[in-house]
Amino acid sequence: METTVKTHDGTGATSTSAPPVELQPFLHDACLTICAPSMAVSRPDGQIGGGPDGFYHGDRRGLSRLTVLAEGVPNAPISGGPDTAERASFRTVLRGLAEHSPDPAVTLERRRRVEAGELRESLTVVNAGRTAASVQLTVCAASDLASLETVKGGRPSRSVSPAQEAGGLIWADDEMTVRLTAEPAPEDVRCDPRRSGGEDPDGDSGDGPAGELRYRIELAAGESWTATLRCTVEDAKGAAFRPAEPRARAALAADAALDSADRGLDHWFARSCSDLGSLLLADPQDTDDTFLAAGAPWFLTLFGRDSLIAARMLLPLGTGLAAGTLRTLARRQGTRTDPATEEQPGKILHEVRRDGLQLSDDLALPPCYYGTVDATPLWVTLLHDAWRWGMSPEEVERLLPHAESALAWMEDHGDADGDGFLEYVDNTGHGLANQGWKDSGDAVRHSDGRLAEPPVALCEVQAYAHEAAVGGAALLRAFGRPGADRWEEWAERLKSRFRDRFWVEDAQGPYPAIALGSDKQPLDAVTSNMGHLLGTGLLDARESRLVAERLAGPELDSGFGLRTLAEGSGGYSPLGYHIGTVWPHDTAMAVRGLARSGHHAAAESLAAGLVRASVSFDGRLPELFAGHGTALDARPAPYPAACRPQAWAAASAVAVLQAVLGLDADAPGGRLSVRPELAAGYRPLHARGLRLGEKRFAVEVDAGGTPHVTGLPDVAVTAAGPESAGRPESD
Incomplete structure (x- = not known):
């Protein structure tokens, strides 16, 4: 995905100048509840207001503020957080009410549930004291109807004035209508555009006009009172994708359970299965086909690479998700050459949004963007692996023409200069400078820190292409289609070229470079990318051993997973998006490859690191986290702007379980x-x-x-x- 922090020149390098006014908001202490394509982002105490907070639907923010306050008394939050992916609960003590000892007596409980297009909260005030209590409860709500792009960029938004409607509040523009209602109806509804929505530490939309719902609550000793808030969104334009049916979300990891001697692994697995269902979306062209949105809040949509890798990791739980992902992407497979979107015949897309993204002066993406070099071979490999895990022959056969087109793209367009390697270059002038999974502007570099110049041929993309060619050949042969021998020979030639061109050496010995640069010379940074080569057939036994030894070294193995860039390398930063942080999916793919190639000690160490990290994040591993490692920290520090949950981070729990069990399927062979x-x-x-x-x-x-x-x-x-x-x- 695109980098989350960039300098004004778009390079992604660390700036020594004064920080820009517009800063991407942090998420590390946020509470997210999700039912794609909707989500709520709040503070740990449940209050929605400030920074990235809000109730979102389809890349638009329906509510920018929803706070609940008992006026005139100290409100002291004591607990809060997600219960499941779609639900969260929060408890606040209303101090001084009905208290006759140091014990709290009156509490406010908020129980939140997100469904597609709807946020529902129950508010319950409980008087456990010995005397009556009187509470003035005020619900304050505001909306800016801002795009997710605006929020993510830290840009100011303009609040929309509310209007009263049937005892509630309404906000609307040409595309979206947001309604907030309450049951029972409040005694007083105020809609004063002059009133501030409350103090906003980030200085954004909270200072705009807000509406209020007010209740005067009288509770005898032992009594409680409950009201239900309901916020609904009507979107005339519509999200890019449909919400998955509840039955599909429930079926994604139905009956999947793990009981082991390591409760950390068990909790990570269970929490991941819950989160994955909440990220499920459906293709509006066929709602039976579902796929995983990449992550919340920034990437709650279809990403080719992310959705493919996550579906592949989840094959031990069934092939339905893989089939839906393959078909959804196949319907949008490139059929023409379009420089504006980087579409090419046979190419699998990068991402789809309801609107384009203007992320900076230099980075603007169209609604359907094809700027990725790796999604196309990954599509072929997922089809092959899904067949091996039991996807029906009829389903597989219907997708074979798309596989043939994808294979042809690798040769005809992926290798644009005819040197035998898949490479990328942004031809639009405003797309992603790097188009592999590490797609921030500073991700690909020399060991001394110098950045790559395009076109760039990434090492892991050659491995994906090799695996796709071999897997594609197996499919063609099994279904009696021509071309199998040719693609096997193509894969062998690629393996030979890779051995000749990518291997470099430093004081610790030989290793594969991250990429070849524009001069066709190796970019010799030591990175986690080499872990993706294992188990793909690209390396021989000696080469696999060298990679395994390098991955197991302290420069890459942080104790919580693999650093993206080796500690001590030029440009290394433990909080750099792709230059020192740890990405769970990256480590899990290395664990899988290590296990497949027989390097079990290194695989076991990296797997244990992920389990260790998952405990610190209460089982919900984020998109990425800091790479400081166990030598410095007892627990991993968060990357403040990371998505959480993230599809491939959650799916990594299943990938690690597959490696732990050594599962290998051959359903066609029984x-x-x-x-x-x-x-x-x-x-x-x-x-x-x-x-x-x-x-x-x-x-x-x-x-x-x-x-x-x-x-x-x-x-x-x-x-x-x-x-x-x-x-x-x-x-």
Whole structure:
């Protein structure tokens, strides 16, 4: 995704000048409740007001303020936070009311639920004291109807004056209508454009006109009072994608459960499964096809790369999400050459928004943008892997023409200069300068810190292309289509070229460079990108060992996961978006590759680091976090503007579980392999709700390390433990 902090020249490099007036708001202490494409962002005490706070729907902010205050007494929040992805609750003590001892007596409870297009809150005042209490409760609400782009950029917005309607408040413009109602109706509704919406520490839309709903509450000892607030959004233009049906959200990780000796892993897995359902969206062209939005709040829409990687990680929970993701992207696969959007025949898109994004003077993206070099090979690989995990042959076969177009793009357009590598360059002048997963302006560099000059050929993209060519060939051969031999030969040539051109050496030995630059020379920064090469077939055994050793070193392994750039490198910053932070999905992909290539000690260390980090984030790993590491910190510091939840960060829990269990599927061949080489620290372990095609199964690893598989009577299961290696076992 695009960088979240840029200098005015668009390079993303650290600026030594005075900070700009417009700063992206921080999120690290925010409470998010989500049901895509809607979400609420609030303070930890539940108050919505200031900075990025608000109730959003489809990249527009419906409410910029929703505060609840008992007037005339100190309001002391004592607890609050998300209960599930869609729900949160908060409790505040109203001090001094009905108190006859140091014990609090009267509390205000807020229980929030977000559904698509709707925010609902119940307000309950409870008097647990021995005498009556009188409470003046004021609900203050405001709206700026701002675009998410405006909020994310830290730009000022103009509040919209409310009007009264049926005992509530309404805000509207040409596209959006927002209504706030209450049951029971308030005694007083005020709509005064001269009244401030309250103090706003960030100096944004909170100072505009606000409306108020007022209640006078009289409670006898032991009594309680409840009201329900309901905010609804009507969007004439409509979000880019539809909300998924509740049944689809519930089915995404249905029955998936994990019980192991490590409660941190269990909690991370359970929390991730809950969050993933809240990020689910549906294709308006066929609402049965669902996919994961990339993350909240900034990327709650379709991102080709993110949605593909997350769906691939989740294949052990079923192929339905993968099928929906593949078809949604296939409908939008490039069919023509359009320099304005970077569309090309066969290319898979980068992102889709309801409106374009004007992120800076130098960075502006159209509503449908194709500026990504890696989504196209990742699409082919997901189709191959979904077939291996049991996607029906009929579904796979219908998508094969799209796979052939994607493979052709790698050769005809991905390799624009004919040197045999996939590379990118922004031809629009206002698109993403870097178009791999590390797409901030300062992400790709030499070891001394000098930045790359385009065109750039990333190391991991060559691995994705190799894996896509091999997987695509397997699909073509299995379904009797021509071209399999040609793509296998193409992959072999790519492997040979990569070995000749990408490998460099420093004092610690050989390693693959992050990329080739415009002069076709290696950009020799030591980065986490090399972890994506493992298990793709691009490396031989010796090369895999060298990469595994480098990943396991303290410069990259922070103890909480992989740093994106090795500590000590030129430009390294532990809070740099792609130059020193830790991204959970990045580490999980390395764990998967390490396990597939037999480097279990390094995989186990990195997996344990992610579990360790997840505990500090209460099971909801963010998009990224600081790379300071366990040598300095007992817990990881947040990256303040990170999305949380994020699809591929949440899906990483399933990817790590797959690596721990050593799961390898071959549904077309009727086989499943289970080799839990990483499970020592987690056993006994019991994983339920896994799927091979339509068949549900469970894996149990006992204390001695022996795996047992149930639920696959018609599948040849190889379950290899320390005393049963290679012995087939199936119930």
